[in-house]
Amino acid sequence: MSEEKKIPYKIYLSEEEMPRDWYNVRADMKKKPAPLLNPATLKPMTAEELGAVFCKELVAQELDNDNAFIPIPDEIRNFYKMYRPSPLVRAYCLEEKLQTPAKIYYKFEGNNTSGSHKLNSAIAQAYYAKKQGLKGVTTETGAGQWGTALSMACAYLGLDCRVYMVKVSYEQKPFRREVMRTYGASVTPSPSELTSVGRKILAEHPGTTGSLGCAISEAVEDALSHEGYRYVLGSVLNQVLLHQSVIGMETKIALDKYGIKPDMIIGCAGGGSNLGGLISPFMGEKLRGEADYDIVAVEPASCPSLTRGRYAYDFCDTGKVCPLAKMYTLGSGFIPSANHAGGLRYHGMSPVLSELYDQGMMRAISVEQTSVFAAAELFARVEGILPAPESSHAIRAAIDEAMRCKETGEEKTIVFGLTGTGYFDMVAYEKYNNGEMTDYIPSDEDLKPGFDSLPDIG
């Protein structure tokens, strides 16, 4: 215990200790994630085909299954220094509250204006777009963290930023929208009249409040139809997990510095950007047989792509303009229940994580949202940070494990990712505070329409 006490509340690396490379976990995977397919030919997407949608350098990163380390350009490292290194926090107060023998750490990515880890990939994607001489980028955003992050990166580099925001979020989260506008982005509610796919969806479903899959289709069409623009995406893709590896690299450096070896690593999982980034160097050790960790993905019971989805090729978007990805998926026709608050609502999961999960290298669990908000409230009160609903899935799992340790007396070391803050999610908190929040576990029948929407591919 006396040795324990030497660990500060917050471990901050110095700027010199920040990683100089991203780590590409694919290099250590014997069986690689399945390639993206051209939906017309069903053949792997070539660099040239991908180059119409994505920046050149990002295409190279997307397709690179071999190089374990990709240097982080100085310009990106300088931007990182505005909000990184992020603290690895020892949750002393939570441990005391729970009276658990477990040692709990969390990597906190929320201390920046985007409020989440999304900035790690936004600056990288914007940087390569700028380097390529592009005018701007297009993207979609749901809860708004990604759109905000990209707006910040584009403002910094002087790039135009066009965001398609899921209509229901656009209307219910006007403040997120204003943050993006403050950073100079144009924000359009999706589906919109600006794109043919948007007009088509509006004609077929006049009352629709939009979806992430639909906003992706619009953003891609927008990029394809404007000279000097490319599309960027905040999760799912290999390149995004690569950029997000900075989270895990910093975590590992900080743990190593104090001689701490985690037993369990927990992350919330929507498209997989945070989880994939956090676990990457630990997964690398596990893949190379150098160490073992219990790696756990936590997803909402209402959107259970890993725990109840199928591992199959699927459309990434509603308009089916994107390549097909092999992933754990509920089908692009899946729509989360209306009572579902917060993000983590994408129908699929990162192909890298899907493959690792399929190989048995990680576990997945699902949790219900009232228990997630109960964990969020407890965490806020003792640790002083009001967490994002997404991050609170990981908090729930960490608390549950710490309580199991209390029963068994195990002194497990648990590390989880605290991806962001909940300052723009107070509508959901209000529901919880008023006792009006409900849970929803889809029945097999509820999942059927999604699975029926899966393309018929081997």
Add this chain to the structure above:
Amino acid sequence: MSEEKKIPYKIYLSEEEMPRDWYNVRADMKKKPAPLLNPATLKPMTAEELGAVFCKELVAQELDNDNAFIPIPDEIRNFYKMYRPSPLVRAYCLEEKLQTPAKIYYKFEGNNTSGSHKLNSAIAQAYYAKKQGLKGVTTETGAGQWGTALSMACAYLGLDCRVYMVKVSYEQKPFRREVMRTYGASVTPSPSELTSVGRKILAEHPGTTGSLGCAISEAVEDALSHEGYRYVLGSVLNQVLLHQSVIGMETKIALDKYGIKPDMIIGCAGGGSNLGGLISPFMGEKLRGEADYDIVAVEPASCPSLTRGRYAYDFCDTGKVCPLAKMYTLGSGFIPSANHAGGLRYHGMSPVLSELYDQGMMRAISVEQTSVFAAAELFARVEGILPAPESSHAIRAAIDEAMRCKETGEEKTIVFGLTGTGYFDMVAYEKYNNGEMTDYIPSDEDLKPGFDSLPDIG
């Protein structure tokens, strides 16, 4: 320049380097701030009289004009470690954007869920209340930072927290309210039916949207009429400036560590809690003749207590239940123009700062709000932090000075306080983004009703 580059983007002290004492600038003032007066007898408030409203230990701190250093209890230091030390940031990106030879630093107090520096005093006041065996505390809040901070501190210590929130804020800032509720506080729109002063104000002004002065009166009455409760205040008082000295102490330790001597120290000023805390150790050196600094208070042109107010005894609250304080004031009858966004709307100013200003130890300037939001937007885009409107007054002044340095070629070192983030102020940002924000400089005629409300005391 090569030496310059060694200074990191963010200077983080270690937890061991955090100050162990608060610094009480009154100890170094030859002429002390004027004492609080009993409004009935017009005699200085005794410790016993103050003890009915405030905790014992806080009364002692309020009246202590002699001890320069007050030890920070371990329990408070441990709480501080959840979000402190806060970074001193070198604004490299802002400097580059402005192409100024000035060196700009800001002490960033916004990386905590209350979103501002208010937590520094909230935890201290809650701690002493708990130590005295009280059940709970009452307070008022306007923009909501102070109420949020106090809710967090009370949740941590298990104290009941009753917040009177200015009605217009309660209605326009429901998210702030929900943050406080998440931390277990009860939040009542003021004026309310819960207190006799609230009922009186409602009867006289049925359509009123409330004011800080009115909410103070209600919170004080609530504390006085409930066994085991005391009232706490987030600004103006000597004790608050004492607790906030942790900002300035950390700033000075960080600057000293890198051998940096500031020429100019800038802080926004409403009631004075941030400014008083930030400048305290520097003001101490100045008072002792050990160093000289250009110390600048920045206030809104629409609420110009230092630049256009009178130095006189005045009521601190609308209901006139509080002691009288000698301060620069616009009169308790002053009401800021409806177009004024954000905080810094209190009619008076900390007696400590008022006395120092009167002695010529610091300057004050006022700025108009559209220019403040222009500075906020520029700052957000280059430094990556969306600042609170209050903090942005200091940003405006720092940028103006840096631009003057650009003309003269002076390599001034400017330090300013970035008190918080603007995530709950997006209504104001939206107005600015839409070009709908206006300025307002009160005429002498506009200020007359406030001055007429001043009590007739020598």
